[in-house]
Amino acid sequence: MKRFLTLSVLAMLCMLLAAPGVAMAKKKIKAGFALLWTIDDRGWTTAHYNGIQFMKDKLGDDVEIIYKEKVLGPDAERVFREFAEEGCDIIFGTTFDHMEPLLRVAKDYPEIKFEHCSGYKTAPNMRTYMVRIYQADYLCGYLAGLMGFKNVGTVGTHPIPEPVRGVNAFTLGLQRGLKEAGVSHGDTVNTVAWLNSWADPVKETTLAETLVAKGHDLIRQMADTPDSSLAACSAGVPAMGYGTNAASWGAECALSSALLNWGPYYVKAIEDVQNGTWKTGSYWKGFEADGVRLAEFKDSVPQDVREKVMTAMQELKDGNDTIFTGPIFDQSGKEVLPEGKKFDDGQLLSMQMLVKGVKGKLAK
16 A cells, blocks of 8 residues: 555656646755955956846845955965855856965865866866956957047056956057047057056056056056046046946046956856756857946947947957957067967967057066
């Protein structure tokens, strides 16, 4: 009799699971995020936090979030181990300096998935992710060129591939815009001054003020805080923001900003774990995956400029990325990419040269 009842119950369960509209409940995923700085830093960490909030809104009760702020490299391993011991199914390191600590912890917890932002090392249970922010940098440069700005001053961060790629993309867009606008210009259209830091509000302000004093007609922010844009506004010079919308932090002179949009990827990562489809590798997408955006244009941006920038953006959304297509020349005038050829992702990710039109040096 007991055997008959057991079989009956099992049969009923199978019928229920096979019925249309009936599905197994999804496992709730616990995710841990180690954030570089505070969630109100107005830049890099704020953008990540916005992405986390987007993911929470999208997935609701399917995800539980824990996060820790101001996780610098030396303390990162301890934080990652705490996340692992607290039962996280997936753990995110959101800055380059988290790479090695994350690798060490991933090795000790093979059942947990690990995600590293902006790195290049992977493991069987660790993958990398980044968005193609250089695409938005390019459009910001294109906008500036179409409006006739031909002596830009850029407050850069570290002279390593990611920012270098952004400086170059902005400059290529700037040159295209100036050409289409019929504006003549000198050999140098973009001068970069390096902070050698991701964020240093005092130095950002000083460098921006120095660039303005030297006659630069637009300040390009690349740091994690909007202070260089704010300094430009105070000096009566237009700016171009980065990371989050500089205008939303008071930099009303910003013509637009290149925006990091992490939310769609965070949704994907959680769903990958939930669905059992997570696998190692490297993720690097841009407008086509809504990974980057442009902030709304300042009122002073002409309608024809807006339309041209939006047309160029649509091409990138359609997957037609020709930003780094030859001919491209380095600062010395040497051709580094012949006509019709494109840099592949490996070359983009390891970029350590500045294109013709940029004034500034890379640290040796």
